[in-house]
Amino acid sequence: MSRDTAAFAPDTTSHALSFTTSDPLTLGVELELQVVSRLDADLTRGATELLGLINRHPHPGDFKPEITESMIEVSTAQIHRRIDTLAAELLAVRKTLVEAADKLNLLICGGGAHPFQHWAERKIFDKPRFHQLGDMYGYLAKQFTVFGQHIHVGCPNGDEALYLLHALSRYLPHFIALSAASPYYQGVDTAFDSSRLNAISAFPLSGRAPMVKRWSEFIDYFEHMRGFGIVESMKDFYWDIRPKPEFGTVEIRICDTPLTVERAIALAAFAQTLCRYLLVERPFVIDDSLYAVYSVNRYQAARYGMEGCLVDPASRQRVALRDDLRITLQRLAPHAEELGTAHYLASLGAVCEEGNGAQWMRSAYQRHHSFGDLVWQQALQWRES
Secondary structure (H helix, E strand, O other), X not given: XXXXXXXXXXXXXXXXXXXXXXXXXXXXXXXXXXXXXXXXXXXXXXXXXXXXXXXXXXXXXXXXXXOEOOEEEEEXXXXXXXXXXXXXXXXXXXXXXXXXXXXXXXXXXXXXOOOOOOHHHXXXXXXXXXXXXXXXXXXXXXXXXXXXXXXXEEOOOHHHHXXXXXXXXXXXXXXXXXXXXXXXXXXXXXXXXXXXXXHHHOOOOEEOOOOOOOHHHHHHHHHHHHHOOOOOOHHHOEEOEEEEOOOOEEEXXXXXXXXXXXXXXXXXXXXXXXXXXXXXXOOOOOOOHHHHOHHHHHHHXXXXXXXXXXXXXXXXOEEEHHHHHHHHHHHHHHHHHHHOOHHHHHHHHOHHHHOOHHHHHHHHHHHHOOHHHHHHHHHHHHHOO
């Protein structure tokens, strides 16, 4: 699954917004990764060479450029019904990427932001869409050298996709806190577990989707926005969660790229299990109360990670995010058994005690007070199970 269509290019499928039917709960994953120099551990312009080397031979997954030359996007090429097959594909993708990087004397890192790179030094990838975005967004385009995980979950129709989009917003802080791995930005501890989200929030049409419950109503909303000349395709929406009608999925876009592929797999398992719980049990009513606390809960998770709090829109009570995650995992247990995701969810439960990627990065930095050493440790985290 990729995001390769040129922004604002004619797209009759997007204009029609025909929602492709997908098997419910099928999975796909995209990961944006850092391309790093072995010489100084800074980001480097290596994407073109990496892609050229990888694409010489058949390979698992999909490999694509991102907006700057210091990024590469990898994704699953297959549609997965079970998390174990998705895990096998992502592990094979990692092996392919790491082996290619080794041949080019490059490192590959996870994490939501490089700890000390300077955005002004980045080079826009030579592709019309990316140059168009650079012209449109100015310096924000280079500041967009941040790295996220996107999770696609299959939906049978647009109405179900919108239901999941809104219902998943209740659990947005969990995805943020579990994946957070960008505490440092341009050599400074930002005091955020996920500083990446601040870069995303600078863009228009970021944040939350509108409270639209029916696909026919969403088409009306889209055409209304298109009539203003604001959007031309779904790719122009940078929402935290958005429908992806051409894939027949709902796409969770809020996560930092984790430091390990195993954490990325576990987050996909969490998304699949959570969606099954929401579809089967329909645990709450979808209304505006979900979004009354959305921005505050999102901020708490980005700022404090597992130490944050959230306001439960149903009870209106303030609860520790860590405690709410534990309760959520307990509720998901029967669904995890059905899907075969229990092992992966248990690894996320351990984050409550062990800390997330941001906490690991701060601890690793404190050992030597060297950002270069931290990046090397991140590269080792990514390549080793």
